Each structure stands twice: as structure tokens, then as C-alpha cells.
Amino acid sequence: MxxxxxxxxxxxxxxxxxxxxxxxxxxxDPDGSYDPAAVPDLSDDQLVDLYRWMRVExxxxxxxxxxxxRGEMGTIGSGRGHEASIVGSGYALEDDDWLLGMGREITAxxxxxxxxxxxxxxxxGIEDASxxxxxxxxxIGISIGxxxxxxxxxAWGMDLTDTDAVTMAHFGDGATSTGAxxxxxxxxxxLDAPAIFYCQxxxxxxxxxxxxxxxxxxxxxxxxxxxxxxxxxxxxxxLAVYEAVRQAxxxxxxxxPVLVEALTYRVDAHTTSDDPSSYREDEEVEEWRELxxxxxxxxxxxxxxxxxxxxxxxxxxxxxxEFDAALEEANAFEHREAGALFEYVYEELPPRLAEQLDDLxxxxxxxxxxxxxxxxxxxx
Amino acid sequence: xxxxxxxxxxxxxxxxHVGMGADxxxxxxxxDVAESGGVFRATDDLKNTFGADRVVDTPISEIGIxxxxxxxxxxxxxxxxxxxxxxFLPIAFDQLVSQAARMRWRTRGEWTAPLxxxxxxxxxxxxxxxxxxxxxGAYAHVAGLKVVIPSTPHDTKGLLLSAIRxxxxxxxxxxxxxxxxxxxxxxxxxYTVPIGEAAVRREGEALTVVAWGSMVEKAETAIEELGxxxxxxxxxxISPMDTRTVVESVKKTGRAVVVHEAHRTGGWGGEIVAxxxxxxLMYLEAPVERVxxxxxxxxxxxxxxYYLPNPVRIAAGIERVLKY
Numbered sequence: 183m184x185x186x187x188x189x190x191x192x193x194x195x196x197x198x199x200x201x202x203x204x205x206x207x208x209x210x211d212p213d214g215s216y217d218p219a220a221v222p223d224l225s226d227d228q229l230v231d232l233y234r235w236m237r238v239e240x241x242x243x244x245x246x247x248x249x250x251x252r253g254e255m256g257t258i259g260s261g262r263g264h265e266a267s268i269v270g271s272g273y274a275l276e277d278d279d280w281l282l283g284m285g286r287e288i289t290a291x292x293x294x295x296x297x298x299x300x301x302x303x304x305x306x307g308i309e310d311a312s313x314x315x316x317x318x319x320x321x322i323g324i325s326i327g328x329x330x331x332x333x334x335x336x337a338w339g340m341d342l343t344d345t346d347a348v349t350m351a352h353f354g355d356g357a358t359s360t361g362a363x364x365x366x367x368x369x370x371x372x373l374d375a376p377a378i379f380y381c382q383x384x385x386x387x388x389x390x391x392x393x394x395x396x397x398x399x400x401x402x403x404x405x406x407x408x409x410x411x412x413x414x415x416x417x418x419x420x421l422a423v424y425e426a427v428r429q430a431x432x433x434x435x436x437x438x439p440v441l442v443e444a445l446t447y448r449v450d451a452h453t454t455s456d457d458p459s460s461y462r463e464d465e466e467v468e469e470w471r472e473l474x475x476x477x478x479x480x481x482x483x484x485x486x487x488x489x490x491x492x493x494x495x496x497x498x499x500x501x502x503x504e505f506d507a508a509l510e511e512a513n514a515f516e517h518r519e520a521g522a523l524f525e526y527v528y529e530e531l532p533p534r535l536a537e538q539l540d541d542l543x544x545x546x547x548x549x550x551x552x553x554x555x556x557x558x559x560x561x562x
Numbered sequence: 563x564x565x566x567x568x569x570x571x572x573x574x575x576x577x578x579h580v581g582m583g584a585d586x587x588x589x590x591x592x593x594d595v596a597e598s599g600g601v602f603r604a605t606d607d608l609k610n611t612f613g614a615d616r617v618v619d620t621p622i623s624e625i626g627i628x629x630x631x632x633x634x635x636x637x638x639x640x641x642x643x644x645x646x647x648x649x650f651l652p653i654a655f656d657q658l659v660s661q662a663a664r665m666r667w668r669t670r671g672e673w674t675a676p677l678x679x680x681x682x683x684x685x686x687x688x689x690x691x692x693x694x695x696x697x698x699g700a701y702a703h704v705a706g707l708k709v710v711i712p713s714t715p716h717d718t719k720g721l722l723l724s725a726i727r728x729x730x731x732x733x734x735x736x737x738x739x740x741x742x743x744x745x746x747x748x749x750x751x752x753y754t755v756p757i758g759e760a761a762v763r764r765e766g767e768a769l770t771v772v773a774w775g776s777m778v779e780k781a782e783t784a785i786e787e788l789g790x791x792x793x794x795x796x797x798x799x800i801s802p803m804d805t806r807t808v809v810e811s812v813k814k815t816g817r818a819v820v821v822h823e824a825h826r827t828g829g830w831g832g833e834i835v836a837x838x839x840x841x842x843l844m845y846l847e848a849p850v851e852r853v854x855x856x857x858x859x860x861x862x863x864x865x866x867x868y869y870l871p872n873p874v875r876i877a878a879g880i881e882r883v884l885k886y
Contacts, residue, residue, distance in 0.1 A: 256863050257690055307688070307863030324691045325650070326622050359621030360653070387622055389598035395621045461597040520868045527858050538826070538856045542868070545878055555872035558864050 204400040206445065207426055208416040212473055214481040222425045226488055232273060232420050233483060234497055236265040236476050239289035241501045242298070243450070246305060249509075250454045258305045261286050263418075263449030266475030267382050269293070270423025271444070274431055275350060280319040280336050282329045283352035286382065290352065291320045298508035303515060309522070310515075327357035330366030330379065337375035337439070348434040350378040350427075356387025358401050364408075367441060371409045374437035378430045379410075381441065382417060384448035389461035405441040417444030418475035421482070447473070518558070520546060568748040571741040573715040574604045574680070577722035578642065580752050582612045585640060588726060591618040592627055592644030592680075601646060602682060602741060628654035628679060632661045632731075635675040640726055648683035648735060649692035651701075662731040663706030678725045682738035683711075684776055684823055685870055688863040695860055696775070696823050699830040701733050702801035708732040709800040710757055713778035715746035717798060720755030728757060737775035744779070760804040762811065766793040769817035769883055772808055772834055774798060777821045777871060784876035792880065800830055808834060809841045816847040817886075819879045823870055826854040848886030853879040 210216040224232075239261050249255040261268055264286060272290025275281065281294055288301055295318040304311035304322065315321060323329030333351040340347050357363050358381060370377045381401050385392040398404060405412020411433060415426040423444055430440040447470035451458050458467075483489040524531060524539045531539070546552050568576060582588045590608055592600075596619040599606035609617040620627055624645055631641040645651050658679070665675040685694035702709045708730055712718040718736070725732040763778065768791040773781040778796050785792045793811050797803065812818045818838060820831040831852040838850055853871045861869050 256688055307690075307861075307865075309862055309865070324693075325653075328653075356622040359623045359626070361623070361625045362653070387593075388601065389594045390619050390621070394619055455601070460599065518865065520865075523856060523858050523861055523865060523868055534827070535857055542856070545875065549874050549878060552872065552874045555874060556867040558867070 199399055199403060202403055202406065204402050204414050206414050206416050207422050208419050209421040209425065210419050210478055210482050212418075212478060214478065214485065216482065216485075222421055222428065224424075229483065229486065230488055230492060232269060232424070233476075233479055233492065235269040235273065235289055235293060236420065236479065237494075237497050238292060238501050239265045239268050240476060241498060242288060242301070242505065245502075245505050246302070247450075247454060255302075256305050256307045257453045257455050259286050259453040260450035261288060263447045263470060263475070264382055264384060265289075266420035266479065267417035267423055267444040267446045270420040271350070271352070271380050271427045271442075274424050274427035276347065276431070278319070278345070278347040279431075280347065280349040281352065282321045282323060282333050282336070282349065284326065284329070284354060284357065285322045285324060286354065287352040291315065291318070294318045294320055296320055298504060299511040299515075302508055302512040306512065308515065308518075309526075327353060327360030327363040329353070330357070330363045331369065332366075333377050333379070334366045334370040334373065334375055337370060337377035337434070338373050340376050341374070341437070346435070348376040348378055348431050350380055352380050352382065354387065355381065355383040355385065355392055355395055355401060356390065357381070358404065359395055367404075367408045367410065367439070370439040375439055376434040376437065377439040378427065378434050379439065379441045380427065380430075381443045382446055383443050384417075384446050386448045386452070386458075386462065388452045388456060389458075391462070401443040402441065408441070410439050410441050412441040412443070414443045414445060417446030418473050418478060420475060420479050446475075564750050565747040566750060567745045568715045568719075569742045569745055570712070570715050570718045570736065571602050571604050573718040573748050574722060574736060575606055575608075576748060577719040577726075578605060578608055579611065580719075581642070581723055581726040582608065582616065584752060585726070586616075587638065588640040588642060589616050589618070589634060590642045590644070591620050591630070593620055593622055593646045595619060595644050600644065602738065604680070604682075604736070605644065624650050624653035625657055628657035629661060631677040631679060632657060632665060632675045635662075635677040635731070636665060636673045640676060642678045642680060642726060645679055645681040647689070647693045648681045648697065649695045651679075651681055651695075651697070654679070655700075658701070658707055658731070658733065659704050663704045666730065667706060674729060675731050676729050677731045678722070678728075678734050679732075680722075680734045680736060682741070683735040684737055684739045685860050685866045686739035686776070688866075691862060694866065696735075696855070698735055698800050698822075699824055699828055699833070702803075702830055702833070706730065708757060708802065709735065710798065711735045711737065711775040711800055712798060713737060713740070713773075713775055713796050715748045717755050717761070719748050720753050721757065721798065723752065724754040724757050727754070732757065735775065739776040740779055755798075758799050758802050758804055760798055760807040761796045762807065763794040763796050764792070766791040767815060768792055769819065769880065770795060770808070770811040770815045771819045771821065771876075771880065772797060773821040774800065775823075777823055780871060780873050781821050781876055784873040784880060787873060788877050788880060790880060790884065803833070803837070805837050805841065809838065812838050812842045813845045816845050817883045818846075819851045819853060819876070819883055821853045821871055821876055821879070823855045825857050826852060827857045829854050848883045851879040851883045
């Protein structure tokens, strides 16, 4: 045989994403049916607790958006539609775990012990809030995707110090397009760091839909490229999310960082500064409203015979009362003087900064008209 | 030609329409620029007018946005990329420093990277963390990169059109605090304002005030409230700086105040003071004063008014220089 009669060259064994179908892990179907054997090992009280937390997420978002509309809150992103994804992921964490998020996982932080007052302070742009979050091993990182390498580092530290905990990153579909996210996940794989990369794929990054965010059909499949286990879970199925993250936690503790993609939908605007009517159809939003995670879970509780014990109105009243008390506390939060700007820049205030503070305080004293230009916003 | 009465952000939009209409090599891209018209509506209606091939929504990929602009520029197109907030610009910094600014130099002129990166900068709009920075001094530090900051609707349009046609990479920082604060006359159609030329906003003999972006309006307020005979120089281009206009003004007045909202240390004010010392030291009757942001992270929305230079701080600086 000569080289010229060979005909077609040998086929190149291309890898394509079509070769790797990604299943969606789900326990309770949208129509309410489920296999009782697949239900996570949770007590009746815990099952009801999951419902209560989802109501917290929903109600907190509503109250915060209302406050923003009245000028009593900064820009806020609602988690409407994400209740199962947020609560299921948070509920699977243990007390000593760390949670570094992006702002749309508020109730997961409440479950870690963060107080409602401090979340209100955060969205009012009061720096002290992040201090209180940190006291519960939580952080909100607004720079999209930028916290993923930090998550890897914290998890690495847990490994180096034999700390029995994991670090979870919460981020959105848009964040997976950042270089930082790729570096963070790949590096975690190299380090065998106990990290959970939990992506809420709500299918919209402000105005950019998922299919324009990436050519990948799922985000879970990215895990293969990093050499990590990955899964796509129905993010509107709180039990599936819980079980996926619970198992992810076990894997992470055994030195296997995990990527979990929770497929959900951003029912509300990106934030209170956004108007989605300019870029997406109402029909799509309505379709996803039909898939409401709280409704689905209510059906599950009914099927389990647990719903009759739930006093839904009382739950909401209790959440509202908690919110009212938290808001009152937030309104009463100590007035801060200009000097607060200079705190925590360094452990010790360098002389040059001390001079700047001194100049500012002198000026405020000599020229009180300075305060005409200061509005400590938003007012409570 | 007739004039329009536009805000700064409307002038950006107008310039992009004119620039894209005049040159089909111009491509606009960035996060949320196409379908929604941008989070500040700066790119409104561009996609409808020029089509989805030339107005493109990108993934959340600042490195990709800046780097692709370099590649497009090298290949002969005229990219105008948007970084949604200047607080996200540090992510793209490496592409600007290591690729954009060095392409002409690296290939000895064989390849160039004509590109514009537009970004709204500055505090005062009650935004979240990382949405309020002004780091023009850091970008001006990069050899091979031009840094432009307009302060009026007229200059915004003319400078952006110059930037689109500039043979070198231009970082175009837009003062979002005054995006919609006031309107100004903007000529219809095509015109340019040259990069590298400062503007004397008002002439005076008592002292020189140098400012740019959203600080120009505040400096004007301070000057008016004090009733001093100040000369106000709007730098307009941070780099390459029009040192001649600054130095000539200071030689005339003998006193100067530089105002910027960026941090004091390493801020562009230091470069301006050094330049004045280099070229007009013997004309000075007082040390040059800087009124700047403090050397602290830009605070969150509740305290940002303490950080930003305001007319009271600027007036105090002016008085110190006058009384010296």
C-alpha cells in the first residue's frame, strides 16, 4: 500500500459536548410526583424547616424591594424564583463551613447565622455589615467571579490545618465566564481543596441569556475540564438541591472539590436598577412562575401529610415580625462620623492617612457647610 | 449645522451612532450593550441601527472584552468596547498593559491596536461596591495608552469620535456622576475634539484650578461661590497630558489647585504638581494644593459623600493657596 491510495485519513477522535449528555438531578418532578425512596434523610421538622426558610427568602426579598422603592434601601437584587436553590444549598452546610457568595444567596447566610439586621445594613451600604457577615464565615463579593479563587484559598487553608469544614462559593451563570472562576476551580482541583462551587444558573446575567453567555450546553459539564465531579440539579427542587450539596460536601471533605450547577430562573429584575422588559419576553417569565419552587415543595409536603401541620399565615407573620424588628434595629444603627472612612484600611493608621483624617475633621469643624454636601443615605 | 441639547450619556450615544455610521469597521461590544442598550443606556438603539454583527453582547469576561478589542484592532477593525463599570477595569488591566499598550512598540509599528475602551467611572451614584472607582492615574501610568475624561456633552461627543479614529489605544472614562446632571449644546453630525488638548473653561488671574470629569462642575461651583478670579483648566486628556496649557496658566497666575476624586497618593495630581515644579517653579507664589479623594477605599453608598471632594473642600484649598 502506498500513501496515495489510502483514501480518507483516519478519523480524528474529536471530543464534543454531544458525547457527554448531562442529566438533571431531580427528586420532586414539576408535576409533584416523586420516588419516596429518593427523598433525603431529613426529619419531618427539618422538611418543614426547609419550607419556612424558603418563605424567609421570598418575604425578605419582597420587603427589601419595597424599602428600595421607598428610598430606604440601596440597590438590591431579589432572589425570587431561587428560593429552593438558595435554601437547599445553605441547609446542606454545617456550622463551621464558610460561604462566600455574590449577593443572591441571602437566606443561605441566614441559615449560617447571619442576622437579618446585618443583611439590611449591607444593602444600605453600611460597611460594618460585612464585618458581621464575616463573623459567621460569610462574605458577599460583588466583583463577579472574583471570589472563586479566594474560596479555593480558604478551602486549601482548611486542608492545611485539618479543619473539618468546607468552603462554598455561591455564584451565577455569568460568573462562569470570568477568568477568575476558571482559575479558582482548576486550582482547587489541583489542590484537592475541600471546596464546593455552587452555581445558580438563573439563565440571565442582567440582559444576557445563558445561550449567549457560553456555547456550553450546561455549566456542570465544565467540571470535566477541571477534573472535578460535577452535577446539574433542578434548582427549583429544594430536596434535590439539598441532597446534591450534602453529597458534594462529603466529596469535598474527602478531597474532591465539586461543581454543582443549579438550574433555576431569575423571576425578578437583576436588581432594582434593572428593567427586564427591554430584553426578555413576559411569556418566558410566566412559564417559570409556573415552576415556582415554593409551590412545588408545598405539594410535596401535602403528599407527605405534613402540610396540615403548617400554619402558613403564621409563618409569614412571624417572618414579617422578625423583619420589622430587624429594620428597627437597622434604623437605630449607630450614626457614623467621617472618621469611619479611615478605619480598617490598615491594621495601624499610617501617619499620612492620620494627617488626612485630621485635615478632614478640622475642615468639618471650621466649615460646617460641608455637611450640606453630605447625605448619609439611604435614610431609614 | 443645528445643535442638540444633550446630556453626557446622550452625547456618548450620539458619538457612537456617528462613529459607526461613518466607518463600518467600528464594532461595539460589552456586557449588556446590545439588547438592553447598556445599563446606562449609552449604547441605546445601536443594535437596531447597525445590526447584531456590529453591536454585540458579551459574556461577563472583562479580560476577553479588552483582549478581543486588541485582536480586532490588530486585524484592522475599530473596536469600541465597554467595561460596564470602571470598578471592573482592573480585571482587564493586564490586557491593556501587556497587550494593547505594547502592540505598536512590540512589532515596531507593524501591528497596532487602535481601540477604545469606554467605562463609566466615579462615585456619587449610590451604587454597590466596585462600582465607584476612579483610577485614571494608574491607567495614565501605562506607556502607550491614552486616557481621556470629558466633562461636558460637547467634549464627550467630540473626544469619543477622536478616540474611535485615534491610531492608538484609548481608555475613555465617562463621569457617570454627571451623566445626566446637565445638558449642553452638542453639534449634530460629525466633529472631533482633539485628544491631548486641555480646555480653559474660564480665564482668571488669581490662581489656576486644574480638574477633569465630574470635578469640573464642582470646581466651578467653588470658584463661583468664592467669587475669586480663578482660571479653570479642564484637563480633558489625562495622558498624554497637555502640560503646556497647565504650565502657561500657572506662569500667569502663580498659584494652583489640582482637584481629582481619585485617591491622593499616586493620583494624577502628583504628576501635575511635579510638572508645574519642573516648568514653572520660579513663578509659584504658593505651594500647589491638591484636593482629592482620601487614601481609603471608595466607601459604600452610605458614606461616599465624605469621600468625594465637594465645593467646600475645593474652596478651602483655593483659600489656602490664595492666603499663603
